[in-house]
Amino acid sequence: MSLWADKHRPKTLEQLDFHEGISNRLKSLASSGDFPHLLVYGPPGAGKKTRVLATLREIFGPGVEKLKVDVKIFENGSRKLEFNVISSPYHYEITPSDMSGNDRIVIQDLLKQVAQTESIDFTRKMKFKVVIINEAEYLTRDAQAALRRTMEKYSGNLRLILLCNSTSTIIPPIKSRTLQIRVPSPTAPEMSLVFNKILEKESVTSFDDDPSIFANVAANSERNLRMGIMLLESLYMNNDQITAKTPMILPDWKGVIKNLGAEILKNRNVQMVQSARSTFYDLIAHCIPSKLILSELTWELWYLLGNVKSGNVDQIKGSIVDACSTFDERLSLGQKDIFHLEGFIIKTMVILEKNL
Amino acid sequence: MVMAENRKEDARIGRKTKVRKRYMVETDSSEEDDTIEEEEIRPVIKLAKTTKTTKTPEIPGLNPETLHKPWNEIQPGLLGEIAIHPRKLTDLKKAMTSMLHADPIFGYSCRILICSGPSGSCKSTAVQLVARELLPDVSNPIVEYINPQSMVSAGGGTGSTMGSFSNFMRQCAVLTGNNKRFVVVEDIPNIYHDKTREEFLTSLKEWLDISEKNDLPPVVMIVTEYETPQEYVSGGLNRNFIAETVFDREILFHRRVSRIKFNPVAKTYLKKCLTNIYNRETKLFKAKGVSKTRAFEEINALSTNYGDVRSAIISFQFWSRFHSKGSKSITTLGKETNMGIFNALGKIIYGTQHKEEEILNFRKLQIGEYKLSDQSDAGAINVDVASVSNVLKDFGSQATSFNLGLLENYTGFDPANLKVDAQLLQIIDDLSIADLCSTRGLPEYQGNIAMRSVRIHMRNIESSIGTTKRHDNLKFSRQWKVQQKQNNTNRELEDYRLRKLKRLSGISRVSSSDCLLLDGFYEPIILNSRKSLLRTRYPRVGGSLNNPIYADSEIVIENEEDDYFTRVKNARQADLETYGVDVEAEEEGALESDDSDPVVDSEEDTTVHDDDSVELLSDSDLDNV
Structure with a gap:
């Protein structure tokens, strides 16, 4: 037994259900036996990783699925850094956020090691190895600069695949050295198709035959397919019969932020500020990224203000987004997130107080 | 016999010092004078020490031996003279008496007594005097532990500090019966070194575990408590030197451990x-x-x-x-009275209570000693400027934690009347900007901006809402607690991700952000549902939300670490039940494969299975689905 989202993850390019165009292009890329460095980007849960892994399987065969996790030690001056590297005989996977600021050293060392070991097996079709960098938007500038040199120097026996949600933090030299592939979110009907397939395979019958359920799931998961499938399974596991009225099960942290948004609209006093601070600290202790908290909160306020009938609602919305951008920048520049999150809350309260 | 000799000697020295005293009166104490005294003083001090231990009653009136000796070394000879509250003294006496004599039925009720308090609060003196009173026949009623690290021994010393404490305790165990003495540990081993601390705590626990019937000497631990600036200690965690951090929960709440807290005198x-x-x-x-x-x-x-x-x-x-x-x-x-963090926070947020003192301290700082008598400029000094400068002097170097303290407490300013308005916004905005300074290479502005802004705007707020002075109690910032919890969540997340990865390799891979934001929540929801027949409840990664961390006014010991271990244990157990994968067993294998080079391994044909490294093959039954 395994979670549906993992169990039904497509392994080959043929099994993919949507974005046929992209899949086909990747297929022809794979059939050529070689490919350039790739930069695959798009919102979460759109199938970036799945596509990349399917492509690798297409090129190297099922061997890419024989994974192992190694603890590799990198030396940074006198300090030793331990770091988990996932690898198969054909490729490596790394995640910069695990390296906490040491990503330049890890990436340089690892790529050098990989690139300098040439394959002795001449019968093998592909002479290069692949390094997948997950969440590439979290690469520091340093690491990206190092990457740029490595990409040129070792292009003979190394291929990089960068995966990220947004390319805005990727420096232009890297962008220009990669083939960029955008994988958009699936549409609601595409998601429904996937849901139907899964329910069929699992022979689940407890879902009512009402298209609005799937539409609802798709909307609530923000068209993130992984989240959608998780949500679907949670609904199935926690209800005997799922109808259009069955309440959705949303992640707790989202619920907390939603509540906070509603509270701010209702109460704007010091007690509220204090309880918001507790909420923020709680979220931070659960490692929820502060930037995500800020953006979710802003969207929630935006949504809630849509229901408010007041002349200058648009102006309020504008001011709140303005405040959000200010404190978002400060989150990047600062050290302790709590100052900036609280700053946003109070700024928002003052804006609301003045205009509502 | 000995006493008589001592007296004779006393008299001799007395004569000698009297001569010297006349000499001193005549001349003004100049430096030259001091050096002469130094030489003569040495034997005096030596003798003073011997008289102290042999309990010569101190002669009232002129006491020649005390003339050149630092007075603080002259201990009160009688319990009555000691500068602590009589009730505290009775408590101490009661506790120490009970440690000395076993109850015929229940044995020893208390093995270790912890005396904690700030420096100069008479802890050691009180313990010594009580010990002397309780064991009047023993010439030296106290055996003291000396940390080899704090002694610069000429003869090379024993060297190892690690085993020294447990060795000492083992040796002390024989001080029973007629030989019974108080074992006093004032020189606590370096608790900031993890291994030393562990050894220290283990030997204490072993001591406590010895059956109550056994005769053991009573142990008194004297802990001089102080605050450490949090930024200087690695890990940034709360590592104030107080009994709560020196010992762990198990010892502090052990039934055979008592604690007496000493207050500042x-x-x-x-x-x-x-x-x-x-x-x-x-x-x-x-x-x-x-x-x-x-x-x-x-x-x-x-x-x-x-x-x-x-x-x-x-x-x-x-x-x-x-x-x-x-x-x-x-x-x-x-x-200069050292400011506590709460005192400093109070001065910035609520304003100072003692205006004159504040200005005096400020002038001392700014103008220097000599012009202090000239009071003409005192009137022109703004008390807020003075407070901020005084606080900056002490806390400017640890601005990050101080600013976090401001953040935790600024809303406690008369919360019933404080409004969320432009003034409050200005404060938080400046705190936020101050935080940027820390990473922009401008740390000296960090404290400056925050403190000045808070003081100025609080003064404005005070004048607009009036001075009801109904403020909240000051609290410690939650940041360190939160950070500790965050570290645990991170470890838990990594554990979860690796478990998932091992289980699912070949089928699916989950990024850490997905683990955090989606799987960490949905997997427990799915596995703990009615339809699943899991016996162990699958915990949410990092524990449930809505379990907020509160700010405390006192330092409390947290058991977050325990929660974390329970969660990881439950998660692994649940994994085993659901997926039948024993992570622990695999992990051992994975650790062994550390040195195997994946690059070299992977050069081989993929069908060859390396024995040392754990190949994470997908479960065959999963493949069939």
Whole structure:
């Protein structure tokens, strides 16, 4: 037994259900036996990783699925850094956020090691190895600069695949050295198709035959397919019969932020500020990224203000987004997130107080 | 016999010092003078020590041996003279008596007594005196632990500090029966070194585990508590040196451990103590031309600010020795009372309560000693400017934690009337900007901006809402607690991700952000549902939300670490039940494969299975689905 989202993850390019165009292009890329460095980007849960892994399987065969996790030690001056590297005989996977600021050293060392070991097996079709960098938007500038040199120097026996949600933090030299592939979110009907397939395979019958359920799931998961499938399974596991009225099960942290948004609209006093601070600290202790908290909160306020009938609602919305951008920048520049999150809350309260 | 000899010697020295005293009166105490004294003083001190241990009653009136000896080393000979609350003394006596004699039925009820308190609060003196009273027949009722690290031994010493404490305890275990003494540990091993701390705590726990029937010497641990600036300690965690951090929960709440908390010495006791000294040394004061009223003025001034007996006595002696006509009060040059974090936060957020003192301290800082008598500029000084400068002096170097303290407490300013308005916004905006300074290479502005902004706007707010002064209690910032929890969540997340990865390799891979934001929540929801037949509840990664961390006014010991271990254990158990994968077993294998080079391995044909490394093959039954 395994979670549906993992169990039904497509392994080959043929099994993919949507974005046929992209899949086909990747297929022809794979059939050529070689490919350039790739930069695959798009919102979460759109199938970036799945596509990349399917492509690798297409090129190297099922061997890419024989994974192992190694603890590799990198030396940074006198300090030793331990770091988990996932690898198969054909490729490596790394995640910069695990390296906490040491990503330049890890990436340089690892790529050098990989690139300098040439394959002795001449019968093998592909002479290069692949390094997948997950969440590439979290690469520091340093690491990206190092990457740029490595990409040129070792292009003979190394291929990089960068995966990220947004390319805005990727420096232009890297962008220009990669083939960029955008994988958009699936549409609601595409998601429904996937849901139907899964329910069929699992022979689940407890879902009512009402298209609005799937539409609802798709909307609530923000068209993130992984989240959608998780949500679907949670609904199935926690209800005997799922109808259009069955309440959705949303992640707790989202619920907390939603509540906070509603509270701010209702109460704007010091007690509220204090309880918001507790909420923020709680979220931070659960490692929820502060930037995500800020953006979710802003969207929630935006949504809630849509229901408010007041002349200058648009102006309020504008001011709140303005405040959000200010404190978002400060989150990047600062050290302790709590100052900036609280700053946003109070700024928002003052804006609301003045205009509502 | 010995005592008689000592007296004879005393008399000899007394004569000698009397001569010297005349010499001193005649000349002004110059530096030259001091060096002569140094040489002569040495034997005096030596003798003073021996007399102390042999319990020579102190002679009232002129006491020649005390003339050149630091007064703080002269201990009160009688329990009555000690500068602590009588009730505390009774508590201490009761506790120490109960440790000495076993109850015939229940055995020893208390094995270890912890005396904690700030420096100069009479902890050691009280323990020594009580010990002497309880064991009057033993010449030296106390055996003390000496940390080899704090001794610079000429003969090379034993070297290892690690085993020294447990060795010491083992040796002490034989001090029973007629040999019974109090084992006093004042010199606590370096608790900031994890291994040393572990050894220290283990040997204490072993000591506590010895059956109550066994005869063991009573152990008294004396902990001088102080605050460490949090930024200087690695990990940034709360590592104040207090009993709560020196010992762990198990020891502190052990039924055979008692604790007595000493407070800073109250004004009345300090005054009594200084008066005693004055009475004893009247002749010296007279010789120096100190009038009684002047001396008592000084005693009064000293006892208000201190709370630290040792330091107060030293200041008193210093003042009396170098007193000349018209010289200033010691309080203007003596100890600058060290500000506690709450005191400092209060000054910035609520404003100071003692305006004159604040301005005096500020002028001391800015103008220097000599112009202090000139009061003409005092009126022009803004009290807020003074407070901020004074606080900056002490806390400017640890601005990050101080600013977090401001953040935690600024909304506690008369919360019933405080409004969320432009003023409050300005404060938080400036705190936010101050935080940016820390990473922009401008750390010196960090404290400056925050403190000034808070003080200015709080002053404005105060004038707009009036001064009801119904403020909240000050609290410690939650940041360190949160950070600790965050670290645990991160470890848990990594554990979860690796478990998932091992289980699912070949089928699916989950990024850490997905683990955090989606799987960490949905997997427990799915596995704990009614339809699943899991016996162990699958915990949410990082524990449930809505379990907020509160700010405390006191330092509390958290058991977050325990929660974390329980969660990881449950998660692994649940994994085993659901997926039948034993992570622990695989993990051992994975650790062994550390040195195997994946690059070299992977050069081989993929069908060859390396024995050392764990190949994570997908479960065959999963493949069939």
